[in-house]
Amino acid sequence: KQEVTQIPAALSVPEGENLVLNCSFTDSAIYNLQWFRQDPGKGLTSLLLIQSSQREQTSGRLNASLDKSSGRSTLYIAASQPGDSATYLCAVVSSGNTPLVFGKGTRLSVIA
Amino acid sequence: DAGITQSPRHKVTETGTPVTLRCHQTENHRYMYWYRQDPGHGLRLIHYSYGVKDTDKGEVSDGYSVSRSKTEDFLLTLESATSSQTSVYFCAISESGRVETQYFGPGTRLLVL
Numbered sequence: 001k002q003e004v005t006q007i008p009a010a011l012s013v014p015e016g017e018n019l020v021l022n023c024s025f026t027d028s029a030i031y032n033l034q035w036f037r038q039d040p041g042k043g044l045t046s047l048l049l050i051q052s053s054q055r056e057q058t059s060g061r062l063n064a065s066l067d068k069s070s071g072r073s074t075l076y077i078a079a080s081q082p083g084d085s086a087t088y089l090c091a092v093v094s095s096g097n098t099p100l101v102f103g104k105g106t107r108l109s110v111i112a
Numbered sequence: 113d114a115g116i117t118q119s120p121r122h123k124v125t126e127t128g129t130p131v132t133l134r135c136h137q138t139e140n141h142r143y144m145y146w147y148r149q150d151p152g153h154g155l156r157l158i159h160y161s162y163g164v165k166d167t168d169k170g171e172v173s174d175g176y177s178v179s180r181s182k183t184e185d186f187l188l189t190l191e192s193a194t195s196s197q198t199s200v201y202f203c204a205i206s207e208s209g210r211v212e213t214q215y216f217g218p219g220t221r222l223l224v225l
Contacts, residue, residue, distance in 0.1 A: 034213065043202055043216035044155075089155070099145060099170075099206075100214060104154040 002027045002094045006103035013080055014111050021075040021106045023090030028068045031093040035064050035075050038087045038105070047088075048075070080110045115139055116217035118203050124223045131190040133220050135203030137183075143206045144186040145214065146170075146178060148199040155202070161186055193224045 003026045013019050023033070032051045036044040048057045048064040050073070056065040063076040077084060087105040094101065115138030125131050135144060145160040147170075157170030159178040167178050175197060177189045190197055203217040 036216075041219075043218045044204075044214075046213045046215065049213050091155075099143075099157065099160055100155075102155040104152070 002030075002092060002101045004090055004092055004101050004103035006088075006090055006106050008106060009104065010107040010109075012109040012111060015080060015082060017080050017110075019077050019080055019108075021077070021088050021090075021108070023073040023075070023103055025071045025073075025092050025101075027094055028071050029094060030068065033064075033066055033073050033093075034091045034100070035062075035073075036089040036091065038089060040086075044089065082110050082112045084108060085110050116203060116205055116215060118201075118217040118220050120220060121218065122221045124225065125193050126225050127194055128192050131193050131222065133188045133201055133222070135186045135188070135217060137186075137205050139205060139207075139215075140183060141205040141207045141215075142183075143208070144180065145204040145206075146176075146186065146188045147202045147204065148172065149202060149219075150199050158188065158201075193222075195224050198222060198224045
């Protein structure tokens with residue numbers, strides 16, 4: 001059974017700092033990995049989708065990498081801003097029938 | 113933003129009563145999903161649909177049923193609500209299943225007293 005872990009559970013950084021969020025998964029046989037953002041009381045917003053054949057994806061100040069063999073992904077946020085404060089969730093699609101398995105998220109606070 | 117609405121957005125009900133949550137999409141996507149989100153557990157899949165009248169169970173399907181009679185609507189029913197079903201429920205859609213991004217609705221907060 002696929003398990004997804006995100007460390008740390010919470011992170012607080014000063015504005016302008018570059019930061020890395022970590023995601024690990026137990027079964028390397030995945031179709032893709034996705035990073036989502038969730039603001040308090042809101043639904044999830046897709047940030048980046050990395051297919052299993054890809055190593056990384058970039059969108060603006062965000063860069064996500066994927067290392068299937070080690071079961072790890074990182075989300076790099078450059079020049080963090082207070083507006084980046086949210087919970088970031090990692091999810092994987094495995095080769096079995098389960099469409100998405102989520103980690104519990106990292107709650108990020110960027111302090112002005 | 114993907115056109116996904118959920119109704120109601122908030123609901124308080126009593127143990128033992130039936131509850132139906134509705135998800136409506138305007139994107140004509142084939143796949144629709146119901147998740148619940150709980151502190152300490154994260155998001156967990158309840159049921160999903162891969163077409164009209166085609167549904168399958170997820171990780172936490174006990175106590176829930178679903179129906180999809182039209183492409184745009186996916187209903188989640190709690191036949192007899194229990195306090196353990198107090199949660200935030202999210203609907204999601206995707207165009208072609210597991211290789212594509214999922215788009216999420218705003219959520220329904222359900223409190224079972």
